[in-house]
Amino acid sequence: MIxxxxxxxxxFTRAPDGxxxxxxxxxxxxxxxGPNLSAEKDERIQWVATAMTDDDCAAVAAGKAELPGxxxxxxxxxxxxxxxxxxxxxxxxxxxxxxxxFDLPRRPRFDHRFRDAWDAYVTVNRAFVERIADSASxxxxxxxxxxxxxxxxxxxxxxxxxxxxxHFTHTPFCGPNSIRVLPxxxxxxxARSMVQVPCGFHTSRWASAFEASMTAVLGHxxxxxxxxxxPFAADAGDVLETRDSTxxxxxxxxxxxxxxxxxxxLRSDRIDPSKNIVRGFLAFDLLLREHPEWRERVVFVxxxxxxxxxxxxxxxxxxxxxxxxxxxxxxxxxxxxxPVELDLRDDFPRAVAGYARYDVLLVNSLKDGLxxxxxxxxxxxxxxxxxxxxxxxxxxxxxxxAVLAVHPYDVDQNARALHDALSMPSDVRRERATRxxxxxxxRTPAMWLGDLVDAAGPxx
Amino acid sequence: MIxxxxxxxxxFTRAPDGxxxxxxxxxxxxxxxGPNLSAEKDERIQWVATAMTDDDCAAVAAGKAELPGxxxxxxxxxxxxxxxxxxxxxxxxxxxxxxxxFDLPRRPRFDHRFRDAWDAYVTVNRAFVERIADSASxxxxxxxxxxxxxxxxxxxxxxxxxxxxxHFTHTPFCGPNSIRVLPxxxxxxxARSMVQVPCGFHTSRWASAFEASMTAVLGHxxxxxxxxxxPFAADAGDVLETRDSTxxxxxxxxxxxxxxxxxxxLRSDRIDPSKNIVRGFLAFDLLLREHPEWRERVVFVxxxxxxxxxxxxxxxxxxxxxxxxxxxxxxxxxxxxxPVELDLRDDFPRAVAGYARYDVLLVNSLKDGLxxxxxxxxxxxxxxxxxxxxxxxxxxxxxxxAVLAVHPYDVDQNARALHDALSMPSDVRRERATRxxxxxxxRTPAMWLGDLVDAAGPxx
Numbered sequence: 001m002i003x004x005x006x007x008x009x010x011x012f013t014r015a016p017d018g019x020x021x022x023x024x025x026x027x028x029x030x031x032x033x034g035p036n037l038s039a040e041k042d043e044r045i046q047w048v049a050t051a052m053t054d055d056d057c058a059a060v061a062a063g064k065a066e067l068p069g070x071x072x073x074x075x076x077x078x079x080x081x082x083x084x085x086x087x088x089x090x091x092x093x094x095x096x097x098x099x100x101x102f103d104l105p106r107r108p109r110f111d112h113r114f115r116d117a118w119d120a121y122v123t124v125n126r127a128f129v130e131r132i133a134d135s136a137s138x139x140x141x142x143x144x145x146x147x148x149x150x151x152x153x154x155x156x157x158x159x160x161x162x163x164x165x166x167h168f169t170h171t172p173f174c175g176p177n178s179i180r181v182l183p184x185x186x187x188x189x190x191a192r193s194m195v196q197v198p199c200g201f202h203t204s205r206w207a208s209a210f211e212a213s214m215t216a217v218l219g220h221x222x223x224x225x226x227x228x229x230x231p232f233a234a235d236a237g238d239v240l241e242t243r244d245s246t247x248x249x250x251x252x253x254x255x256x257x258x259x260x261x262x263x264x265x266l267r268s269d270r271i272d273p274s275k276n277i278v279r280g281f282l283a284f285d286l287l288l289r290e291h292p293e294w295r296e297r298v299v300f301v302x303x304x305x306x307x308x309x310x311x312x313x314x315x316x317x318x319x320x321x322x323x324x325x326x327x328x329x330x331x332x333x334x335x336x337x338x339p340v341e342l343d344l345r346d347d348f349p350r351a352v353a354g355y356a357r358y359d360v361l362l363v364n365s366l367k368d369g370l371x372x373x374x375x376x377x378x379x380x381x382x383x384x385x386x387x388x389x390x391x392x393x394x395x396x397x398x399x400x401x402a403v404l405a406v407h408p409y410d411v412d413q414n415a416r417a418l419h420d421a422l423s424m425p426s427d428v429r430r431e432r433a434t435r436x437x438x439x440x441x442x443r444t445p446a447m448w449l450g451d452l453v454d455a456a457g458p459x460x
Numbered sequence: 461m462i463x464x465x466x467x468x469x470x471x472f473t474r475a476p477d478g479x480x481x482x483x484x485x486x487x488x489x490x491x492x493x494g495p496n497l498s499a500e501k502d503e504r505i506q507w508v509a510t511a512m513t514d515d516d517c518a519a520v521a522a523g524k525a526e527l528p529g530x531x532x533x534x535x536x537x538x539x540x541x542x543x544x545x546x547x548x549x550x551x552x553x554x555x556x557x558x559x560x561x562f563d564l565p566r567r568p569r570f571d572h573r574f575r576d577a578w579d580a581y582v583t584v585n586r587a588f589v590e591r592i593a594d595s596a597s598x599x600x601x602x603x604x605x606x607x608x609x610x611x612x613x614x615x616x617x618x619x620x621x622x623x624x625x626x627h628f629t630h631t632p633f634c635g636p637n638s639i640r641v642l643p644x645x646x647x648x649x650x651a652r653s654m655v656q657v658p659c660g661f662h663t664s665r666w667a668s669a670f671e672a673s674m675t676a677v678l679g680h681x682x683x684x685x686x687x688x689x690x691p692f693a694a695d696a697g698d699v700l701e702t703r704d705s706t707x708x709x710x711x712x713x714x715x716x717x718x719x720x721x722x723x724x725x726l727r728s729d730r731i732d733p734s735k736n737i738v739r740g741f742l743a744f745d746l747l748l749r750e751h752p753e754w755r756e757r758v759v760f761v762x763x764x765x766x767x768x769x770x771x772x773x774x775x776x777x778x779x780x781x782x783x784x785x786x787x788x789x790x791x792x793x794x795x796x797x798x799p800v801e802l803d804l805r806d807d808f809p810r811a812v813a814g815y816a817r818y819d820v821l822l823v824n825s826l827k828d829g830l831x832x833x834x835x836x837x838x839x840x841x842x843x844x845x846x847x848x849x850x851x852x853x854x855x856x857x858x859x860x861x862a863v864l865a866v867h868p869y870d871v872d873q874n875a876r877a878l879h880d881a882l883s884m885p886s887d888v889r890r891e892r893a894t895r896x897x898x899x900x901x902x903r904t905p906a907m908w909l910g911d912l913v914d915a916a917g918p919x920x
Binding site for chain 1: 563564566569570572574638640642643734738742746780826869872
């Protein structure tokens, strides 16, 4: 089996003595797949990805980009090509497209610079295909992931028709009106590639949008090979193990001491416009205005990881997030109470401590492929906390009966939902939290991986 | 028959002596319906609309809001209610929604202020319903127009079940992903109202989006009563008459003297983000960069009507438009050649002179219900001009075989299309222009009106 992702399962760091150590990536496919792979003893696992940092490249050059249990192949790309593929096309174009983040009167503008970047995108997809073609055994299953690699299915099918290729999308997929935003030939090339292989999504909503988009671009004669839905799963064992680690237990004690008997509203996200962080603060602001009884009795801790800061859009959004938090604190804060606490450290044990302690977990994404926090949080939580979840997050489909829906644009409704969550009687909270934990852990990563392998079909 | 529109067919002006004169509105439904109505002698025509200006209100107060051939009823609204209905809900929310203009990470934010504005929107829709209910005869046909009056169908059906009500949308209609941006109850109220009556659209694309949106909001049990497609028509006789008027003939001579043997690229639009004016200038900039042979040989005249300037979004967009034009002029202009000429006068004869003289007409809208300029231009044009038309304009469906498609986001492709249009051999231009004129005048306003009346069904 070959796993193909843009970002690999680990990041390498060079120590002063020239040796390399590997840090397992946190979150997303990498966090979930990583620990489960080594368990599959009976099969050789290859993983093809991009060397993301200078140290990754150095580890490759030194022959030290190695992980136990995985044949890791990191592609070293020319820095300019890497930047154009990753920043300009993947993050600033396709991520924005699939999450509906464009301010369309102004962006995108497809011009010569875009064309250069698109050439780089094609180059990187080709480089992946060459590497896979070189190292795959006949009939191997190749699991290709996400929008950074949308041309791999088409190119690889041509180069290695013997492989059983599956593409899985972890983001939403844009609908037929949105895909028309792309230049015609670009939309066409992506679509022609994707329809060659079985394509998977976290919910039927993204799967339907994908099918409608393919029809919009290619007409009715080029139907996708197969479209399937398989929601990604939290690794309950792994997050519970993290919760019970010394680092997390220390963080929980620290958080308890800090909060005392105050209630905790928590969010944990990359700083990304799709996460809708600013409106979350506005809803909290409205809660404090409308319900003076919560002043000084609730703290909103936002654990936010700065992300993609080479893009101006992300720099601007981070500023807006910080300003919104400051606005709430200036308006309502007291000497001994900071209503919104921003925590920008990237510290997984600390995040899991937050999961254990929250009274309300807010996930109000504008659009979100799945949102794993909405599953991991309830598994770990120890206070019968309530999850306020946006219906625009893929996980909503599985969790809807035990969460409170928050409308991502309706700040008023969001404030009411926060109040309802904070005020919920403890027996109702307990019942819902129990049900939510069941729903959130109903599936395992192995089941998800099994669905992908099944979609690849039997060896021909 | 009762015509119901937010803006009436005429604007009134008070002279210093206290008398009132009526100016027929230009463009849109008002421009086309106005002259055709008086022709329908056999039927009493009522027209219910809003008094838009202080002078309109004064004319109503003086009993002088009158037009020949029409029973005009102008509603005088409380200024605050009028502003909230028109600016906040109709223009800044529903117009933005249906044209996909929101910068979603930032806008909209539905909060208390939105709720106040929505109450005003309901109030205005109710006021329309009361007025119609008071004055309609049993079994009358009521033709209700556009997003400003989306609650009228539902309310009026309840109040006056005897009326034969039709709703026609002149804008695009947003798809199921976008309508979820509205607060749940607002989307629900709009949908519950619209599905009560036959609903018409300019193209099957907006009609399908409407049906999918209704299903997304109401589920499968509340299907629209009837959905029909009837593209609005240019009034060929009226625009040709304008072309042959003294005012227009003078404007044509002036334009000819000004341009000499230079080619003319023309656009004629309200200054609205949906019109995509900035990217049009960027495409022209790219044309001049890539094709030095056009420098000094082409002028881009942009006839732009400032619009909705009480909204900050429109003020900002106007600035961006002016800056983009200035940028092109600074980069390429010479002492005796200004590449981009902005003409902000609202002067219909002058616009028609532009239609007569253009070599290329650019209509590159992001989204456009129909775009009547794309039909009126070819009817009037005297130089076998080429129309570069966005597939996102409703008129594209009817005109596609005789226009050049311009992708609204692909500036590169737009520049190539402008070059192709300017370079097209004269025999090809002639053939296409002839065909285009046929297509653009294939339908008449009376046919369109007939479709609406047919949709209303027979007297019960």
